[in-house]
Amino acid sequence: MLMLQFITHPSERYTIAEEVQMVLEGGCKWIQLRLKDATDEEFRQTALEIIPLCKENEAFLVFDDRVELAIEMSVHGVHLGKDDMNPLVARENMGAEAIIGCTANTAADITRLRGWDVDYVGLGPFRYTTTKARLSPVIGLDGYTDIVREVRAADILLPIVAIGGITLEDIPAVMATGVNGVAMSGSIINADDPVDYTRKVLGALQEAFEKRR
Numbered sequence: 001m002l003m004l005q006f007i008t009h010p011s012e013r014y015t016i017a018e019e020v021q022m023v024l025e026g027g028c029k030w031i032q033l034r035l036k037d038a039t040d041e042e043f044r045q046t047a048l049e050i051i052p053l054c055k056e057n058e059a060f061l062v063f064d065d066r067v068e069l070a071i072e073m074s075v076h077g078v079h080l081g082k083d084d085m086n087p088l089v090a091r092e093n094m095g096a097e098a099i100i101g102c103t104a105n106t107a108a109d110i111t112r113l114r115g116w117d118v119d120y121v122g123l124g125p126f127r128y129t130t131t132k133a134r135l136s137p138v139i140g141l142d143g144y145t146d147i148v149r150e151v152r153a154a155d156i157l158l159p160i161v162a163i164g165g166i167t168l169e170d171i172p173a174v175m176a177t178g179v180n181g182v183a184m185s186g187s188i189i190n191a192d193d194p195v196d197y198t199r200k201v202l203g204a205l206q207e208a209f210e211k212r213r
Contacts, residue, residue, distance in 0.1 A: 003181020017049040024057040026198025034064035105136040125164025144177035175208030
């Protein structure tokens with residue numbers, strides 16, 4: 001599976017359901033529902049709109065945090081930030097089949113997850129982004145190259161997904177650092193044609209994978 005995760009973000013142009021519909025139409029198979037300031041009820045209502053869309057398109061759906069809601073609504077899993085539930089507790093609560101992703105900003109963050117039953121890490125930020133408050137220090141291309149090299153040398157094979165202000169144009173260089181995929185939000189939502197942009201992103205990822213073989 002090409003690892004493009006689309007992370008929802010409130011926009012003046014589209015509802016969350018419209019965003020999800022467009023990226024699914026563009027071929028994305030992995031959605032993270034992220035609504036930091038929503039109440040559980042608001043989150044639940046939005047989830048009810050996008051769960052059928054994801055099922056119809058056979059796409060994975062993970063919730064940003066909200067482990068209890070993810071269990072209640074039987075979605076595929078969760079993405080956990082550093083201040084969210086401990087991944088080991090989440091795994092215990094969600095079972096072996098759930099997808100559990102974690103946020104990382106350094107090689108040490110990834111090394112800390114060694115031996116834990118985690119499915120991927122979202123490593124960032126690549127560059128400054130307005131879609132996240134309290135941004136960690138920007139990593140950049142050299143940073144990704146160093147971090148990937150360090151964790152692979154330590155025999156940690158956890159998939160690493162780059163995140164944070166990534167655009168279509170960045171994909172060849174970002175993928176060349178050795179990461180396994182990218183997570184995107186603003187660049188897709190703000191594109192003139194989000195469906196076409198998503199298609200182009202997947203094409204660029206495919207090309208980058210082929211080059212690495």
